[in-house]
Amino acid sequence: MVGYKTKMVERISLPAREQRERNLEEAGYNVFNLSSDDVFVDLLTDSGTGAMSDRQWAALMSGDEAYAGARSFDELESAVADVMGFDHVVPAHQGRGAENVLYGTLLSEGDVVPNNTHFDTTRAHVANQGAEPADCPVAVAHDPSASEPFKGNFSLERGRELVDEVGPDRVPVVIQTVTNNSAAGQPVSVENTRRVREFADEIDATFVIDACRFAENAYFVQQREEEFADASIADIAHEQLGYADAVVMSGKKDGLVNVGGFVATDDADLFEQCKQRAILYEGFPTYGGMAGRDVAALAVGLREAVEREYVADRVEGVREFGELLAEAGAPIYEPPGGHAVYLDAGAALSHLPDETFPGQALVCELYREGGVRGVELGSFAFPDTDRPELVRLAVPRRTYHREHFEHVAETVETVLEKREDVRGLELASEPEMPEIRHFTAELEPVGP
Template identity: 50%
Template sequence: MPRTIIEPFRIKSVEPIRVTSRAERLRLLEAARLNVFRLDAEDVLLDFLTDSGTGAMSARQWAAMMQGDESYAGARSFHRFEAAVRDLTGYPHVIPTHQGRAAERILFSVATRPGDVVPSNTHFDTTRANLEYDGVEPVDLVIPEGLAPRNRHPFKGNIDLGRVERLLADRGDKVPFGMITLTNNSGGGQPVSLENLRAYRELLRRHGKPLVIDACRFAENAMFVKLREPGQGNRTVKEIAQETFSLADGCTMSAKKDGLANIGGFIALRDARWVEAARNLLILTEGFPTYGGLAGRDLEAIAVGLEEVLDEDYLRYRLRTAEYLGEKLLAAGVAIVEPTGGHAVYLDARDFLPHLPREQYPAWALVNALYLEGGIRGVEIGSVMFGKRLDDGTETFHALELVRLAFPRRVYTQSHFDYAAEVILEAKAKAAEVRGVRLVKQSRHLRHFTAELEWA
């Protein structure tokens, strides 16, 4: 039996990518004020900035889009989308949005009040920003292993139940609900076990608090559960995913990840406590409740994507892609978050660039180095994304300085990942030459998207 896990699809259409010189990339990066978000996509060779909305859709999805019903209200495409979400989650109330951050914005606006506290394993950037915008404190309570890059705990995305219990005992009156992110993006794309999720649900229930899942990578998490959690190996990924949703009271979802679509998201809820207010806000900010900021063709693509993402051959290939690149890097002595997650490989920038102080943002500097070395665009998961400049001018720093190389779904082949490994190893050989950076312009929220920097 062959051991190689091949791409479980054939390529029917291709898009050219442009090769640039190092000198050209230096000019482009400096014109972008040392922020790869500001680069034009055509100037990037391998784009690992994000796996959100950047994947290739299937023939079935493109065919479904041709059936899109673009009626303003009550479109056939909405009912198909709604049925797919209900089948997966079991939640009767389905509210479409144009992407995940819109789902977060709407739900948090109607379900929280200023001064509230929302625990999670780790809130990702838009989740955190939307809570903070509403005057709510996001609290990260991932298990200690989740902050140790070299620890190989199989479920490093688990939430620390003891810390949750203490938070509920001390400030429970300020907690409107608990959250959990599947998989835990900020900590390396690490999964959450069903055992941990069940215990978290029971803890919240004892205190009368609902559980909301950030479900954008639910299928990857379910596949990890199948592969790693005792007693789960004989179940289908869909069964595991359905049990995952059954343990919660609702979810927010970016369908740009495990919905396999280029745009879209939703809120899905078990009971009606927040539904009317959420739909009213949806009408104000997104669109009518049966399209929610999406075209009918987008709803069709998501409906198919939610079915296709549960294919276990696809998921096995998806997880193996990250593992393959991770193995190459580990064999060459490059420190990464271990074990590899489902959608990305995370480089440990403090180990990669030990000569750079935290004040020079080593993870951001490493992102720039990878682009200069080989045209690869990654993203910083560190102190620019999660740190803050306080009113007194001091800076806070994040516990981890990581570079996430997030892989668009069904886009790149093995040779692309072999090339990526070569570029990373070249950058490692020249690590002492990598220059730090300093911030010169930033916004109050989500500063990493638009910040301007200069060489330190």
């Protein structure tokens, strides 16, 4: 049995309800605009918000801060080769920096890019290149109550329909996101990845895996895909990622660090192109916008992420959080994913029409009632897409304990008891780029 003991603590406090009311109004009913000091349990994201291990802190102290040729980069390069199977690495300051490097290299105006489901920054980077992001989820992905093992899979049927519609020449890249964040963090089977590899070969496209949560996905594969029941997490991850031509990675997820990311590939030509673009946008290719100490911590984190004891504790902890919420009467997306529990806001606030953003309204009520910060991933975050109204409660790695999750469950239960009093919201202002409007847009309550 493996567990953790605490070496450092941070004090948190719950502001008075009147203060929380004022905070919401001043934030324009957008919890991204709240100060973290005013949040009691912060489940906005699992990206860069976790606690590092003592081994990672030790790596921080010994990181090499050389501008070029740093020893820390050698450690990262070795970790990526061992854990993920790629020889070439281009570091970046975080995942969206890596997306800019890779998709800025691969995409041109007029391209169409299928993905099992694009997340916000991926969708925005594809659109920023003048290309069109196209979601290809399996049908069951939009059914919160269905208990299928791999609801995050890429729909080959939809992918081929898309190619028939636009022609293969307009589809130079195929992406698969593991786990599928926009589909409630649901896992992707290795068999599906194999089939997507074949699909990409059929149309002569580059196959990219967004590997942000590759270790969590490998754990689900071990538990649910019979072929891999006796395989190690490390071996499963290595095989699944090995079907890709390139991976794009936010180290702030399954790299277990607070900053950093990279592109990795075995394609020497693609590597060289990405490296040159990274010099322009991220920094020299052996640090990529990170301090050397952060590169060193990321190298350690990648190796820790595929240790079964770590990832089992991680995923099973999220499952137990989901059970607490379900026991509190919350309609949750089933089964829970590896990094978050998703609330079905459409069911929870069924009296609110979709155009009044029931997901965002639920997010605001969770903060108002208990100082809990989640994030809406429905029509507010993804306008003009056919997605359920979901609220994500993302769990930072190795950070919160059962008493925090019990507080969240009690908060949800209280909100649901008063659900008929919850008012919808409408936009007061928004930025020009709709793909990222949820980060900065402001809202206001509907009606008197």
